[in-house]
Amino acid sequence: MLEVVELSKHYKNKKAVKGVNLYLEKGETVGLLGPNGAGKSTTISLISSLVNPTSGDVRLKNESILRNPEKIRNILGVVPQDIALYMDLTAKENLEFFGRIHRIKKKELQRRVDEVLDIIGLQDRKKDLVKTFSGGMKRRLNIGVALLHEPELIIMDEPTVGIDPQSRNYILETVKRLNVEKNITVLYTSHYMEEVEYLCDRIYIMDHGEVIAAGTKEEIKSILSAEQSIAIKVEILKGEYLQLLQALPNVKNISVQDPAITLIVPKKVNILKDLFKLAEETKTNIISVHIETPTLEDVFLHLTGRQLRD
Amino acid sequence: MITQLIKKELLMVWRRPRELVILLFMPFVLITILGAALGSIIDGEAPDLNIKLAVIQKDDIAHGEEKIIKKMESLPLSPEEKTGAIEGIKSLNPIRILLEDVFASEEFKESIQVTEMESMPSDKEALKYSGVLEIPAGFTEQFYLHAFFNEEEVPKLNLKLNESNTLEGGVLKDIFTSFQEDISLWSVLPSMGIDPEKLQNSFISKVGNTETVTKTKPINAVSYYAIGMCVMFMFYVAGNSASMALEEKESQIYGRILLANVPVPIFFIGIFVSTIIITFVQMNILFGLSALIHGVSWPNVIDYFVVTFILSVMVGGFAVFISAINYRSNSRSATQIFSSFFIPIIAFVGGSFIPVSQIGGFFEIISQYSPGGAGISAYYKIMQGFPLSDVSGQLLSVAITTVLLLLLAFLIQPRRGEAI
Numbered sequence: 001m002l003e004v005v006e007l008s009k010h011y012k013n014k015k016a017v018k019g020v021n022l023y024l025e026k027g028e029t030v031g032l033l034g035p036n037g038a039g040k041s042t043t044i045s046l047i048s049s050l051v052n053p054t055s056g057d058v059r060l061k062n063e064s065i066l067r068n069p070e071k072i073r074n075i076l077g078v079v080p081q082d083i084a085l086y087m088d089l090t091a092k093e094n095l096e097f098f099g100r101i102h103r104i105k106k107k108e109l110q111r112r113v114d115e116v117l118d119i120i121g122l123q124d125r126k127k128d129l130v131k132t133f134s135g136g137m138k139r140r141l142n143i144g145v146a147l148l149h150e151p152e153l154i155i156m157d158e159p160t161v162g163i164d165p166q167s168r169n170y171i172l173e174t175v176k177r178l179n180v181e182k183n184i185t186v187l188y189t190s191h192y193m194e195e196v197e198y199l200c201d202r203i204y205i206m207d208h209g210e211v212i213a214a215g216t217k218e219e220i221k222s223i224l225s226a227e228q229s230i231a232i233k234v235e236i237l238k239g240e241y242l243q244l245l246q247a248l249p250n251v252k253n254i255s256v257q258d259p260a261i262t263l264i265v266p267k268k269v270n271i272l273k274d275l276f277k278l279a280e281e282t283k284t285n286i287i288s289v290h291i292e293t294p295t296l297e298d299v300f301l302h303l304t305g306r307q308l309r310d
Numbered sequence: 311m312i313t314q315l316i317k318k319e320l321l322m323v324w325r326r327p328r329e330l331v332i333l334l335f336m337p338f339v340l341i342t343i344l345g346a347a348l349g350s351i352i353d354g355e356a357p358d359l360n361i362k363l364a365v366i367q368k369d370d371i372a373h374g375e376e377k378i379i380k381k382m383e384s385l386p387l388s389p390e391e392k393t394g395a396i397e398g399i400k401s402l403n404p405i406r407i408l409l410e411d412v413f414a415s416e417e418f419k420e421s422i423q424v425t426e427m428e429s430m431p432s433d434k435e436a437l438k439y440s441g442v443l444e445i446p447a448g449f450t451e452q453f454y455l456h457a458f459f460n461e462e463e464v465p466k467l468n469l470k471l472n473e474s475n476t477l478e479g480g481v482l483k484d485i486f487t488s489f490q491e492d493i494s495l496w497s498v499l500p501s502m503g504i505d506p507e508k509l510q511n512s513f514i515s516k517v518g519n520t521e522t523v524t525k526t527k528p529i530n531a532v533s534y535y536a537i538g539m540c541v542m543f544m545f546y547v548a549g550n551s552a553s554m555a556l557e558e559k560e561s562q563i564y565g566r567i568l569l570a571n572v573p574v575p576i577f578f579i580g581i582f583v584s585t586i587i588i589t590f591v592q593m594n595i596l597f598g599l600s601a602l603i604h605g606v607s608w609p610n611v612i613d614y615f616v617v618t619f620i621l622s623v624m625v626g627g628f629a630v631f632i633s634a635i636n637y638r639s640n641s642r643s644a645t646q647i648f649s650s651f652f653i654p655i656i657a658f659v660g661g662s663f664i665p666v667s668q669i670g671g672f673f674e675i676i677s678q679y680s681p682g683g684a685g686i687s688a689y690y691k692i693m694q695g696f697p698l699s700d701v702s703g704q705l706l707s708v709a710i711t712t713v714l715l716l717l718l719a720f721l722i723q724p725r726r727g728e729a730i
């Protein structure tokens with residue numbers, strides 16, 4: 001349904017997106033993962049026709065949107081990364097405003113507003129000003145606005161960022177339901193691996209403006225199938241110990257979540273002996289050691305050398 | 311669609327107490343404070359007219375009247391007509407009206423001091439007076455001959471003004487121009503059967519009006535500051551609209567609006583129209599309150615509305631212009647420069663704080679035609695009772711500014727595909 005071909009966006013002193021290729025089939029939920037500054041939001045702006053690409057093309061149903069952005073705009077609902085709402089208007093007023101500028105007829109509008117309020121679970125707060133809402137409620141309304149004109153395709157840019165687990169679950173459930181019940185195609189951007197794992201059929205991983213991995217969850221995980229991740233918890237983390245670990249020949253990747261350390265090493269290698277030896281040498285007390293098969297998070301770490309959440 | 315954009319804008323301003331304080335409360339407090347604090351100074355400056363008029367009366371009024379009455383009696387008229395005409399002659403004597411009714415009237419008694427003289431004073435002596443009026447010999451007779459018999463020209467009074475005393479000289483000149491016009495007018499009226507009483511009244515009230523125009527219906531300090539502050543604070547509406555518009559861009563609401571296939575110009579027209587409405591309402595609230603609480607009044611309310619509307623449109627132009635710059639530059643700096651630098655300058659130059667235009671010369675010109683000054687001058691003049699046509703220069707300057715702003719805004723409007 002949507003195809004992105006060699007899409008690039010260069011700013012004066014920054015190449016934000018560099019030759020990205022991706023596609024969406026009707027009814028799919030696709031995840032777009034990447035650390036801060038990877039170029040996810042820029043890619044979304046390019047796809048939704050708000051920003052013109054430096055080169056490349058976005059094709060909707062085999063037709064370029066560059067000349068005719070109206071077409072994609074009509075079937076597209078975008079949930080921006082920021083809360084794009086009027087804080088001084090009520091939830092209902094916001095929905096009515098955006099509904100009206102989408103040219104939804106007055107009679108129809110009340111029905112749609114009601115429906116959306118049900119979907120996002122804000123029926124009982126519809127008469128309150130948005131600025132009195134909690135972060136989670138604002139996020140929900142932010143999504144609600146994108147649903148008003150019944151889009152075929154929704155693009156969500158980190159819709160759950162910075163909110164409580166309950167609201168987050170609610171939003172995830174909602175997205176899933178929309179996809180399953182209404183067959184809406186979803187492009188979902190997130191920092192949270194577990195969200196993407198739960199929602200998405202396929203995943204794109206971006207870094208430094210490029211897609212560095214793409215495929216189904218299983219395909220992506222298999223990148224690391226030959227590796228294992230070892231989580232070490234220590235009493236007090238010493239720089240010395242870390243340096244020695246880094247110097248070990250088999251360690252592919254190392255990351256620190258004080259007082260824990262995660263190592264990625266090939267499956268066949270027995271590294272535990274070295275771990276304990278070095279701990280003894282540096283007088284580091286190890287509290288626990290976990291050996292895990294890699295998660296998406298680990299794949300991410302492996303590919304980008306960065307955590308998903310900086 | 312536009313109505314939605316406008317409605318939303320109005321709602322937002324209405325729900326922002328901080329904005330309302332800046333747009334309504336502050337100017338009103340300033341009007342009150344400045345009006346009270348500087349009132350004495352400014353009102354004191356409002357010129358206390360002290361006109362000294364030297365009058366050289368060479369005309370023998372009684373003799374002139376007698377001659378005309380005789381001539382009248384020799385006419386073949388009925389006795390009633392004759393008595394009527396003679397009555398008319400006596401009560402219509404222009405010199406008497408001028409000297410006894412006009413100069414001695416309530417309005418002028420205080421401000422005009424008449425000194426009678428035998429002959430033309432020396433130049434040096436004349437400088438002590440605001441003007442010297444010579445009533446030539448035979449004036450009365452000539453006037454009647456012209457008025458009733460159509461013989462002779464309209465007689466002329468001889469007025470010499472003291473050049474160094476422009477304000478008072480101006481008042482005198484107005485009085486006499488008006489007087490001269492009137493006596494010419496009387497003479498073309500049918501000579502008989504005129505109601506002398508009516509004419510005389512109309513003359514006095516007319517001269518009286520001339521006085522208000524020239525001496526200017528005294529505008530007190532509160533009224534002056536009502537105008538000054540209103541014209542200053544109307545510009546903050548533009549700053550406010552522009553910064554609200556930028557918030558819309560920063561929070562990606564603007565992107566959302568574009569995604570609804572709203573054309574960019576429509577979005578900006580929304581800003582333009584809502585700013586006009588907000589400014590117009592703001593002015594009416596402020597002037598309304600000033601009228602209720604400080605008694606600031608307008609002789610012609612329609613003219614007031616016309617000027618207010620034209621100024622509101624200019625403020626709308628500013629809002630669109632600043633928004634366009636903000637949108638293109640992706641920054642708040644245009645609004646900041648406008649609000650913290652440009653508005654105070656506009657206000658000062660325009661005379662929001664002190665009547666700059668009275669400094670005269672170059673200052674008077676920039677003050678009268680700068681965006682704020684044009685507004686202040688226009689309001690000031692119509693408050694004094696001048697007709698709209700007398701402020702067409704200012705209004706034209708406002709209109710030109712508006713067109714320029716809109717044109718520039720159109721040229722720098724955000725480009726398609728640069729919504730972020």
Ligand SMILES: Nc1ncnc2c1ncn2[C@@H]1O[C@H](COP(=O)(O)OP(=O)(O)OP(=O)(O)O)[C@@H](O)[C@H]1O
Binds near residue numbers: 038
């Ligand atoms: N208008 C712009 N001008 C210049 N550089 C920009 C502009 N917009 C984005 N960038 C740069 O492009 C890069 C990608 O930004 P983008 O917002 O797309 O990242 P992101 O993946 O969405 O990050 P995050 O997870 O933090 O939202 C960043 O380095 C950013 O600084």
Ligand SMILES: [Mg+2]
Binds near residue numbers: 041042157
């Ligand atoms: Mg982003």
